């Protein structure tokens with residue numbers, strides 16, 4: 301392995317090959333920029349990718365399709381990848397990745413490996429080590445199992461240029477998102493093309509061909525480039541993939557990869573008629589059999605999840621819109637208090653078009669709203685290399701600074717981040733609605749003095765609630781905000797966000813590490829916990845429970861999250877998660893004197909309305925007085941659920 305790796309390194313450093321490898325990076329950085337500006341990287345749904353014909357042939361593919369592209373342990377051993385050695389081995393390999401293409405492959409491999417071996421849901425297994433820096437990509441990032449964590453390892457170690465980083469990111473994001481589609485393409489349209497297999501060794505040619513997880517990852521990254529990066533020449537894709545195949549698996553597998561990809565180049569044509577090639581944006585999704593037949597392959601989601609969405613929505617167009625939205629580049633929104641509308645940073649950002657007032661929100665219709673919502677314009681003409689901003693949009697804020705170009709717009713963007721809170725319009729609307737509902741029900745016999753947030757980090761909802769209560773006068777008597785969260789790293793961000801909320805003094809906000817489901821009280825700097833539910837006395841006027849969830853409403857932001865929504869997850873990890881959500885809501889109801897805000901960023905009824913109704917059966921003194929489920933949409937809204945639970949009998 302070491303010697304072939306050295307050879308690979310030497311090869312890409314030789315002048316003759318440098319041209320090809322660098323071409324891949326350099327050409328993307330300038331050729332693709334106009335394309336990115338127009339379409340947004342990664343925004344192309346499978347309907348407009350290079351495989352429309354393939355998709356047209358998915359008829360008959362059943363939901364929950366299981367492809368025989370799974371690794372056997374002996375093949376994993378041959379490929380040099382052993383799942384039990386990860387993540388450290390994988391981390392080392394990532395740190396050594398020479399090119400963006402290699403880094404993308406290794407990051408996708410890790411992600412695929414994680415999904416193949418574990419099933420964990422964000423936040424439920426979080427570290428409570430508050431000393432860990434959230435910015436340094438270390439082992440804790442690996443345990444969080446985010447694709448971005450793997451890319452961060454490479455980025456930290458190799459310091460790639462912005463263009464290289466962007467390339468690695470877009471390839472790996474699309475490879476992970478489109479896993480189901482790519483497996484299908486490989487299985488049905490590449491592996492079975494017998495005539496193109498002439499150069500493939502006889503042993504590999506069998507119908508029982510199996511790929512290791514790692515080999516699958518390599519082919520997925522090739523397909524991600526082929527499908528979504530039209531301007532990367534096919535020979536460049538073939539060259540870089542074959543080189544990686546040689547390095548990691550030897551000549552035999554490289555020949556196989558070569559045959560597969562050349563086949564793809566040859567027959568890809570017949571999957572994409574001329575008309576569609578010239579006018580990809582105008583390609584229209586053909587009607588599909590309803591409810592979920594083949595939608596999971598076309599849009600690349602676990603079949604069982606698509607079936608659940610279809611059962612909830614009972615409308616094909618809406619299901620397709622939701623699935624498409626999950627494959628788009630997510631939008632970034634700032635929630636800016638109305639009293640800051642005239643600040644220098646905001647004026648400057650509006651002037652150069654970095655921020656655009658968002659009038660698609662219901663908030664803009666209300667004079668009583670405490671904030672305005674602004675969208676970051678990904679096509680901002682004044683930012684050099686706007687493609688980087690598009691790339692940045694896929695990520696959380698930690699990475700933005702890295703991804704933005706060195707221009708005055710970058711400084712401005714940093715200032716906006718320091719001053720204002722990034723929050724999706726759905727969350728801002730849900731908090732606004734909840735608070736309005738609360739205000740409508742409030743009466744003089746009730747006092748609003750103490751607010752508790754059981755899953756508080758990074759504090760977006762807490763600060764929004766504070767700002768609303770302050771502006772509406774409902775919070776005039778407020779003395780204390782208590783926040784608890786299991787994740788010490790994320791708690792640090794609450795302190796940053798408190799500074800951004802005008803009037804929210806640290807003097808009356810108390811945050812601590814703890815389990816929300818056993819929280820009792822915050823006393824003298826300590827979180828008091830007790831798992832026994834019965835002894836709890838209601839001591840907070842409003843309790844917010846914004847619980848950890850499947851993230852099924854924000855799948856565009858989390859490329860790997862959809863693969864935690866498989867049949868197996870619905871049988872094991874998700875019931876465990878629902879049980880945690882149930883415990884959190886139960887504790888919230890026990891602690892609340894008047895009201896509970898229950899929220900998730902999931903669109904699954906089992907985590908939202910279903911769960912609330914079932915928990916309320918144990919609490920006759922509370923009623924479900926308002927709820928809203930928002931689906932992820934193509935305008936940039938996240939999906940999520942919000943409910944107001946109201947104690948109708950006063951203590």
Ligand SMILES: C[S@@+](CC[C@H](N)C(=O)[O-])C[C@H]1O[C@@H](n2cnc3c(N)ncnc32)[C@H](O)[C@@H]1O
Nearest residue numbers: 423755757758759760761785786787815816846
């Ligand atoms: C959806 S996020 C909360 C977002 C936050 N309310 C906001 O608006 O910024 C869920 C949070 O729950 C935390 N969490 C997970 N399990 C928990 C538990 N058992 N007790 C308390 N917090 C938990 C996670 O660390 C994560 O920060």
